[in-house]
Amino acid sequence: MNNSPNTRPAIEFRYVSYRVNGDGDAGRELLHDLNLEVQRGETLVLLGRSGSGKTTTLKLINHLLTPSSGELLVETRPTRDWDVIRLRRTIGYVIQEVGLFPHFTVEHNIGLVPKIENWPAERIRARVGELLELVGLAPEIASRYPRELSGGQRQRVGVARALAADPPILLMDEPFGALDLITRVELQREFLNLQKRLCKTVVFVTHDLREALLLGTRIALMEAGRLVTVQTPEEFLNSTEPLATAYKDAFGGDLRI
Amino acid sequence: MSLWQFMVHNHTEILELTLEHLKLVGISTFLAVLVGIPLGILITRWPALNKPVLGGANIIQTIPSLALFGFLLPAPWIGARADRLAILALALYALLPLIRNTYAGIQGVDRAIVEAGRGMGMTDCQLLFHVELPLALGVIIAGVRVATVISVGLATIAAAIGAGGLGEYIFRGLAMVNNQVILAGAIPAAAMALLADVSLGWLEKRLSPG
Numbered sequence: 064m065n066n067s068p069n070t071r072p073a074i075e076f077r078y079v080s081y082r083v084n085g086d087g088d089a090g091r092e093l094l095h096d097l098n099l100e101v102q103r104g105e106t107l108v109l110l111g112r113s114g115s116g117k118t119t120t121l122k123l124i125n126h127l128l129t130p131s132s133g134e135l136l137v138e139t140r141p142t143r144d145w146d147v148i149r150l151r152r153t154i155g156y157v158i159q160e161v162g163l164f165p166h167f168t169v170e171h172n173i174g175l176v177p178k179i180e181n182w183p184a185e186r187i188r189a190r191v192g193e194l195l196e197l198v199g200l201a202p203e204i205a206s207r208y209p210r211e212l213s214g215g216q217r218q219r220v221g222v223a224r225a226l227a228a229d230p231p232i233l234l235m236d237e238p239f240g241a242l243d244l245i246t247r248v249e250l251q252r253e254f255l256n257l258q259k260r261l262c263k264t265v266v267f268v269t270h271d272l273r274e275a276l277l278l279g280t281r282i283a284l285m286e287a288g289r290l291v292t293v294q295t296p297e298e299f300l301n302s303t304e305p306l307a308t309a310y311k312d313a314f315g316g317d318l319r320i
Numbered sequence: 321m322s323l324w325q326f327m328v329h330n331h332t333e334i335l336e337l338t339l340e341h342l343k344l345v346g347i348s349t350f351l352a353v354l355v356g357i358p359l360g361i362l363i364t365r366w367p368a369l370n371k372p373v374l375g376g377a378n379i380i381q382t383i384p385s386l387a388l389f390g391f392l393l394p395a396p397w398i399g400a401r402a403d404r405l406a407i408l409a410l411a412l413y414a415l416l417p418l419i420r421n422t423y424a425g426i427q428g429v430d431r432a433i434v435e436a437g438r439g440m441g442m443t444d445c446q447l448l449f450h451v452e453l454p455l456a457l458g459v460i461i462a463g464v465r466v467a468t469v470i471s472v473g474l475a476t477i478a479a480a481i482g483a484g485g486l487g488e489y490i491f492r493g494l495a496m497v498n499n500q501v502i503l504a505g506a507i508p509a510a511a512m513a514l515l516a517d518v519s520l521g522w523l524e525k526r527l528s529p530g
Contacts, residue, residue, distance in 0.1 A: 127438065153441075154439075156439035156440060158439070160430075161432070162430070162436025163433075163436075164451055166455060179441075179446055
């Protein structure tokens with residue numbers, strides 16, 4: 064089997080567990096023995112309810128959290144062998160609250176990682192223009208401040224910011240969860256177009272089955288810190304696995320990809 | 321003669337005392353800023369130091385000012401000159417608002433912003449200087465404002481140990497039982513406090529984001 068870096072998974076979890084320290088042995092295990100591979104170029108959706116461990120899994124990838132046991136490989140190297148800063152700059156990160164810097168203009172927000180990577184100013188400006196077009200924002204938005212933008216616009220800037228240094232991997236933690244339904248659907252569609260153009264490796268956390276079916280190339284269903292099943296959307300729809308069925312029932316009929 | 325005439329008549333001395341007062345407040349606040357703000361930043365990075373640092377500054381503040389002057393008198397080099405002693409005491413009193421406001425200002429930055437910054441690969445230094453400090457600046461300046469106004473008031477007591485400043489007139493007036501003399505010291509001191517409050521308040525608003 065061809066084992067060159069390009070065919071290896073972009074992200075590999077091998078028996079990864081994550082515990083938070085309680086008193087003595089009473090630590091809580093948020094993630095138990097996770098074995099999961101994220102293939103290059105796919106959109107892997109982590110689907111689960113609150114407390115299922117999906118956000119914990121995401122944050123282990125860019126080392127915002129450290130695995131308590133097991134091995135986590137990003138781009139074939141264990142995360143503990145990576146320089147943490149370099150690892151994070153190789154990974155785009157989009158969160159639900161967006162977290163734009165209010166004292167920076169949109170341009171400055173998007174250009175932040177390129178700036179701390181010492182890109183020349185011209186290249187940064189060009190890149191910002193490129194990204195605004197990519198996420199469907201007018202060029203004049205560049206000089207505005209986050210407080211002047213709508214929620215949908217802010218998250219578009221958030222995505223642009225995450226893509227600024229052209230990272231191969233993108234982590235998204237319920238990025239559209241705080242938006243109204245119409246804006247959410249709009250952004251989901253744009254995400255699909257973006258993925259077609261960019262082919263990033265994306266790990267996408269959501270609790271919304273419809274979103275998972277729409278956006279995911281594979282869906283990893285999680286519950287109580289464990290991985291229950293990993294399936295394509297078609298497989299999920301036809302699945303008789305009890306948790307998957309419970310999800311489908313909870314979301315009502317007319318589920319489609 | 322009226323109070324106004326009295327102040328005009330003695331304007332050289334009043335000006336001299338005002339400048340002395342400014343020197344005491346200025347140097348002590350500057351020292352407190354130099355020590356207090358870094359300490360405030362430190363305890364956001366090392367939460368274990370939170371209790372000792374804030375607790376220590378709190379204890380200093382609860383010591384009655386005149387007593388603190390008294391405690392510092394026997395200290396070598398410091399106690400030798402009244403103005404050094406006063407400056408140190410004033411700086412110590414200014415520490416608590418500065419440390420506390422720096423800490424609160426940085427902790428008050430939206431956690432989502434800090435998480436986004438860390439997740440993007442900003443180093444701790446970059447996060448501090450590009451994000452946390454600029455966003456905490458308004459609250460930090462508020463701390464400087466409180467520290468300065470407290471110092472202007474406390475510096476009047478410095479005269480009791482011979483450090484000069486407008487307190488001299490106040491104490492002199494009290495000894496002479498002469499209201500004009502008291503007011504000739506108290507009014508400029510009050511005006512100084514108000515001016516500091518208003519101008520730093522303006523700066524605080526200008527530097528607060530959003």
